[in-house]
Amino acid sequence: MKNLTLTGGFHNCSPIRVRISDDQMTALKDGESLDMILSDNQIKKLERHFCGVSGCTCGSWRRAEIEW
Incomplete structure (x- = not known):
């Protein structure tokens, strides 16, 4: 298992980690x-962390940067 860190996004959110398998990382x-x-x-x-506002069009976690 690996930790994948996402940060930023439209709302410049703090970093959040998600655990993924080696196959997912590959x-x-x-x-x-x-x-x-x-x-x-x-x-x-991720959606709750990066925005969570119903109807918002900021892109939520899709605009976040991945830290390898």
Whole structure:
């Protein structure tokens, strides 16, 4: 398992870590999109952290930077 850290985004949020498997990390580095490798619960966690405002169009976690 690896820790993946995301930070910033539209609202310049503090860093948050998500644990992913080695296979998920490899897929991500090979160009797979983050929303394709994360579980629904991990995506909900990121959405709450990066915005959480219903109807907001900021992009939530999709605009965050990944720290390798």
